[in-house]
Amino acid sequence: MTSPLSPQALAGVRVLDLSRVLAGPWCTQTLADLGADVIKVERPGGGDDTRSWGPPYLKDSQGADTSEAAYYLGANRNKRSIAIDIANPEGQALIKRLATQCDVLVENFKVGDLARYGLDAETLRAINPGLVVCSITGFGQTGPYQDRAGYDYAIQGIGGLMSVTGERDDLPGGGPQKVGVAVADLFTGLYSTVAILAALRHRDATGQGQVIDMALLDTQLAMLANLGSNYLCTGKAPGRMGNAHQNIVPYQVFECSDGHLILAVGNDGQFAKFCEIAGRPDWAQDPRFARNADRVRNREVLVPEIAAAIKTRTRAEWLGALEAAKVPCGAINNLAEAFADPHVQAREMTVAMEHPLSDRLKLVASPIKLSATPVQYRHAPPLLGQHTAELLAELGLSEPEIHALSEKRVVA
Template identity: 80%
Template sequence: MQQPPSPQALAGVRVLDLSRVLAGPWCTQTLADLGADVIKIERPGSGDDTRAWGPPYLQDGEGHDTSEAAYYLGANRNKRSLAVDLSRPEGQALVRRLAGQVDVLVENFKVGDLARYGLDAQSLRAEHPGLVICSITGFGQTGPYAERAGYDYAIQGMGGLMSVTGERDDLPGGGPQKVGVAVADLFTGMYATVAILAALRHRDATGQGQIVDMALFDTQLAMLANLGSNYLCSGKAPGRMGNAHQNIVPYQVFEASDGHLIVAVGNDRQFAKLCDIAGRPDWAADPRFATNAERVRHRTVLVPLLEDAIRQRSRAHWLAALEAAKVPCGPINSIAEALADPQAQARGAVVGMEHPLSPALRVVASPMKLSATPVQYRQAPPLLGQHSDEVLRQAGCTAEQIAAWREAGVIA
């Protein structure tokens, strides 16, 4: 007999998702993975912008492109889609009705835009004091930049990340670089998830909801982490270090005889083991290199010595020897290699889901491993308006009302 599915931590929590692109959908997908019922509100006809952000697109059973972009599929599983025209009074009334039936509303409209529809946080909270509303914008609800649109790329630049990402200016290829994925969006989505869960905890204790004001710019500043702290303690802004670490040496990419590898020495014991493997135990005893602080100060002396030594042998030799000695190291994999790695396979990093347009949809799994309330992959990223009738019937709307709204173009 098939066992019933395990309970989920957020079962019973309902979320109205008025967000699109990445930061908001990443937040709501995380909530959905944990068991929340997420209703994704989309514009009839086009839906979330990322549905068209391809190629690549999902392919059907015959290998032909469908209408669903891979970008969209990466951030919208476990949700239901309701296509509603918010420019119409009937559509606005529908969303206000739904807002009274959920626990959380997430939106990433520009500051002030939802007020035109009577869907701004203050209006909704006045009517539904237990509602948790999370607004995600580029710069937040206050400050001189509040009305600006915010995009991950620009935020990475404005928030200091690109000043510490990329090769040094004095080396070939030097200059600012963005990170390869939209980290400001993704971090904001994760911080928003944490804040929403905290607000729900408060709501459960007091009955009162609240407004969560999340900004990509604020998040980017926070995620500078140790580099922001470096500046505040020293008064000196860190610069770009390429693949090296600001505070630890050796902690960077090295070139072996047949390829590159990462060596990430985290303490003096590990450094001594590295020196033994390199056949140079004298380096660990050298006062210039004996402690991390001295290695950082004498980086320009030590690193060339290590480069010469590592270049003499193959990548496989170094990886095997370093792993055996428990010195942190690793290869530099492509995404294909990373997802095919035995560890990724063992951890279930890729999950298959049944999609209406393809039986072979695969998605990158959630990294959250909960022993009692595991993540479940209940539903593939929805087609535009796939659940409009279902959601509206559950909201108490009649078949006649739904048919009339569809005929008038209010829903799809």
């Protein structure tokens, strides 16, 4: 782990994390990477669901599986874990005591669940008016779907993402397709981070916290970006385009003589350069193809001609020529190739961390590069309840009191 270099941007901010799985933990890991002290509250015995979402699991020094799933490890570094039974009144009292010492609370319980334990936003903000409470659910705190459980896969379908992901319906392999990673969860985690930082700025100015209502479905719709705007401007729902782009041509995967590449022409000047490299300068002069709008309208004519030209050379030949001319392009890497890429390595996008069960822990690093307050990697993803005694001691509990709570299984 890196040693502290300077105060971090969120040093002094304390976050009580009652979330689990991905959207909430992704949010709180980002806050933790930026220096916040994140206290991860987990249920005794099992902890965060993702601890068991394997294989793969972290390997120990002998190469055997540990108890820690790679899924869990990817979203929970820089946190401290305390195991508390919130169904127990004494556990609820501990949560309230922790909340009085925190600036932020993040939770992803079903709507109304925390109120059953007396841990809802209204109750906690009554004892700590400056507390920022961020609630993350599938469908939000209001609306006819508020009581539904929200899972990323279902949200991708309901929110329209699967209608624009995958091969065209009229081609082999066409049909609904989810994205390869839980993007609704991840985007919601990031939007939640932004909202929390805004609420903290308001709290610092006024002394008052607030409640943030984050929904996966809302985020899913927001992240459709230009596709959502396309629909709202035209009234026509866009369909699946496979590896092609709805609004730009040529902007898709093409087959070379020995593999595939991505050609991502973003403007007419880049298209003219590509045409020179392809030996077809006439394309750039053809009124059907000269402007992007023309190319989009006539993609069914142009794209097959480009495909035939690209198939005559190797991927290396094309990438070398295109990169030299500054025409956007790229290889299609698997993850092993991506992490081995010299540029990715130069950007230090992996980090090794010390872990109680293994000397082999390597994680994807934060992409946030701050010049004055850089991300620091202080704690490996914690074991379940690893910091229970430490955090209870910080609350002022004595060793006998902590032991008594453990004996009663209020904490673990």
